[in-house]
Amino acid sequence: MARKAALKMSILGLLSIRPMSGYEVRKHFLRALSPFWAAPLTQIYPTLRALKRAGLIKGRTVVQAGRPNKRVFSLSRQGRRELTRWLASPIAMPSMHHEFLHKVFLMNLLDPEKALVNVKDYLRCTEHWLGNLLTIQRKMQPALKGPFRETVEYQLLSLEHLIHIAQTEVAGAKATLDHLPRLHGQATKAPPSRGAAAPFLTW
Amino acid sequence: MARKAALKMSILGLLSIRPMSGYEVRKHFLRALSPFWAAPLTQIYPTLRALKRAGLIKGRTVVQAGRPNKRVFSLSRQGRRELTRWLASPIAMPSMHHEFLHKVFLMNLLDPEKALVNVKDYLRCTEHWLGNLLTIQRKMQPALKGPFRETVEYQLLSLEHLIHIAQTEVAGAKATLDHLPRLHGQATKAPPSRGAAAPFLTW
DNA sequence: GAACTCATGTAAGGGGTTACATGATTAA
DNA sequence: TTAATCATGTAACCCCTTACATGAGTTC
Numbered sequence: 001m002a003r004k005a006a007l008k009m010s011i012l013g014l015l016s017i018r019p020m021s022g023y024e025v026r027k028h029f030l031r032a033l034s035p036f037w038a039a040p041l042t043q044i045y046p047t048l049r050a051l052k053r054a055g056l057i058k059g060r061t062v063v064q065a066g067r068p069n070k071r072v073f074s075l076s077r078q079g080r081r082e083l084t085r086w087l088a089s090p091i092a093m094p095s096m097h098h099e100f101l102h103k104v105f106l107m108n109l110l111d112p113e114k115a116l117v118n119v120k121d122y123l124r125c126t127e128h129w130l131g132n133l134l135t136i137q138r139k140m141q142p143a144l145k146g147p148f149r150e151t152v153e154y155q156l157l158s159l160e161h162l163i164h165i166a167q168t169e170v171a172g173a174k175a176t177l178d179h180l181p182r183l184h185g186q187a188t189k190a191p192p193s194r195g196a197a198a199p200f201l202t203w
Numbered sequence: 204m205a206r207k208a209a210l211k212m213s214i215l216g217l218l219s220i221r222p223m224s225g226y227e228v229r230k231h232f233l234r235a236l237s238p239f240w241a242a243p244l245t246q247i248y249p250t251l252r253a254l255k256r257a258g259l260i261k262g263r264t265v266v267q268a269g270r271p272n273k274r275v276f277s278l279s280r281q282g283r284r285e286l287t288r289w290l291a292s293p294i295a296m297p298s299m300h301h302e303f304l305h306k307v308f309l310m311n312l313l314d315p316e317k318a319l320v321n322v323k324d325y326l327r328c329t330e331h332w333l334g335n336l337l338t339i340q341r342k343m344q345p346a347l348k349g350p351f352r353e354t355v356e357y358q359l360l361s362l363e364h365l366i367h368i369a370q371t372e373v374a375g376a377k378a379t380l381d382h383l384p385r386l387h388g389q390a391t392k393a394p395p396s397r398g399a400a401a402p403f404l405t406w
Numbered sequence: 407g408a409a410c411t412c413a414t415g416t417a418a419g420g421g422g423t424t425a426c427a428t429g430a431t432t433a434a
Numbered sequence: 435t436t437a438a439t440c441a442t443g444t445a446a447c448c449c450c451t452t453a454c455a456t457g458a459g460t461t462c
Contacts, residue, residue, distance in 0.1 A: 004421070006300050013309050023441050037305060038298040040422045045443060066431065068441040080312075087306055087313045091325040093332070094372070095241040096299030097209050102240060103290055104361040106216050108353045109283075110290045122294040129296070150311045157382055158307040161375040168371045169297075172364040179360055210449090226413050243450050248415060269459065271413040 005086065007047055008056075010039055012075060012083040015057060017151070019074035022048050032136060036162060048073060056082055100169070104176055116180055123173035130166040137163065208289065210242055210250055211259075215278060215286040218260060220354070222277035225251050235339060239365055251276060259285055303372070307379055319383055326376035333369040340366065 010033075014025050022045050029039045051057045056079035059071045075083070100122055107115050137159055143152045213236075217228050225248050232242045254260045259282035262274045278286070303325055310318050340362055346355045 006302075007421090010305065013305065016309060016312060021441075022443090023439095026441095034298070036297070036299055036301050038300060042424085042443085043422065064440090067439090068430070070441060083309070084312055087309055088317045088321070091306055091321050092300075092302045093328055094239070094299055094301040094303065095237070096239055096297055096301075097241060098239050098297040098299075099209075099295045100297065101361050101364060102213065102216065103294055104364065105358055106219060106286070106290055107357045107360075109219060109287055114291045118291070118294050125296055153382070154310045155308055157310075157379060158304050161304060161307065161371075161378070164371050164375065165368070168364075168367050172367060175364070176360060179356070224413075225415095226411095230412095245415085245452085246450070267412090270411095271458070273413060 007039055007043060008051065009083060009086050010037065011044070011047060011051065012056065012079055012086075015073055015075050016080065016083060019072050021062075021070040021072050023070065032132075036165065051079070055079075100172065104172075107176075112180055116177070119173055119176050119180065123170065123177065126166060126169040126173055130163065130170055133159065133163050133166055210246060211254065212286060212289050213240065213242055214247070214250060214254065215259065215282055215289075218276055218278050219283065219286060222275050224265075224273040224275050226273065235335075239368065254282070258282075303375065307375075310379075315383055319380070322376055322379050322383065326373065326380065329369060329372040329376055333366065333373055336362065336366050336369055 010029070011025055014020065014028055025048070026041055026044050029037070029041060029044075033039065048057070048059075052059055052073070056076055057073045058076050059073045061069055062072050063069050103110075103118070137156070140152065140156055140159065143149075144156070146152070213232070214228055217223065217231055228251075229244055229247050232240070232244060232247075236242065251260070251262075255262055255276070259279055260276045261279050262276045264272055265275050266272050306313075306321070340359070343355065343359055343362065346352075347359070349355070
């Protein structure tokens with residue numbers, strides 16, 4: 001139920017902020033929530049239908065001129081109750097696929113020049129991501145003085161955390177870049193752990 | 204291929220350090236690699252068989268007295284080549300399910316006392332996790348002076364990054380705890396975004 | 407005697423990824 | 435005229451999760 005709940009609750013969560021269409025839900029996942037809130041994008045429409053069947057959301061069709069019509073969904077009272085119940089359940093530890101971590105772990109197997117290219121590229125990506133988050137933060141800041149202040153305060157709090165996570169990634173990429181030249185040149189020796197058992201702990 | 208590759212490469216990666224049994228692979232995933240290197244644990248044995256069929260690993264049975272026999276797997280030359288090719292491919296951005304982030308984002312919907320309990324619990328979990336990582340680091344430190352120094356250096360580098368990630372989580376939980384009492388008492392007012400559209404950006 | 411470690415599995419069902427499909431409008 | 439935005443989908447296959455199964459030895 002863990003995975004299953006994730007998408008449902010993500011959608012209910014977005015709808016709790018304001019009613020929106022499947023397209024908008026998808027857009028938010030793509031633009032801001034990824035990569036730290038992964039969601040199966042093609043499952044959004046089917047899940048919305050399922051949520052409606054289950055009575056957790058209400059849908060109404062909005063006729064638009066010059067654009068395709070859309071179906072705007074909003075939380076039902078039951079949906080809001082479900083969401084709140086989920087929020088009250090214990091917070092699970094994050095689970096992730098962190099390729100950077102994985103690849104640094106084994107980087108001694110790789111030609112240092114190729115490693116350098118990949119890590120530089122990763123640094124660029126994370127910096128870009130961090131930049132986006134900071135822009136969003138700047139844009140959201142003024143809303144603290146508007147209505148819905150409480151809501152915004154928590155959103156900014158989680159955004160801040162996300163920014164710290166992004167900064168950690170940037171710092172990690174930089175640290176790896178610093179280490180690479182030091183190990184360069186020594187690494188051209190014959191690969192050490194060829195078949196033989198390495199004596200150290202592998203944590 | 205992204206997800207599928209993840210488990211295969213995780214296993215090949217562990218076997219690149221030293222030959223080991225399926226049980227040991229599983230143990231490493233459980234003890235140290237989770238939660239930031241999630242793996243489908245029940246798929247380990249089937250995947251090992253698949254890897255053997257594909258010629259990427261070699262297996263030999265080790266007869267043990269007083270314990271069940273085990274099959275120890277090691278990388279074949281082909282397996283090492285596959286692993287290196289994967290290492291040379293661009294580093295994907297991490298993708299994760301971060302329930303803490305998700306729940307802080309929507310915390311205004313939750314009774315502050317319940318929120319407090321959950322966040323405290325999360326803080327305890329992350330601190331425990333951080334403690335484990337620091338212990339592993341202390342244990343690995345001496346291996347820097349042994350053989351396989353290069354290998355250990357990269358393992359420690361990725362471990363350091365993982366520690367920074369864990370510290371970020373701990374700090375995030377603490378920051379949330381600091382914010383909760385400030386918002387307490389104000390939150391008992393009627394829920395603000397009931398049906399009506401909120402005017403702010405939802406990033 | 408209970409609980410844990412070592413050691414290896416199976417089976418069903420649900421969830422997610424990849425790839426494909428359509429079609430109108432607007433900005434570069 | 436090419437690309438992007440708005441808007442909503444389908445289908446197949448693969449992967450993963452959950453739950454279960456076994457059994458000997460060791461530690462408390």
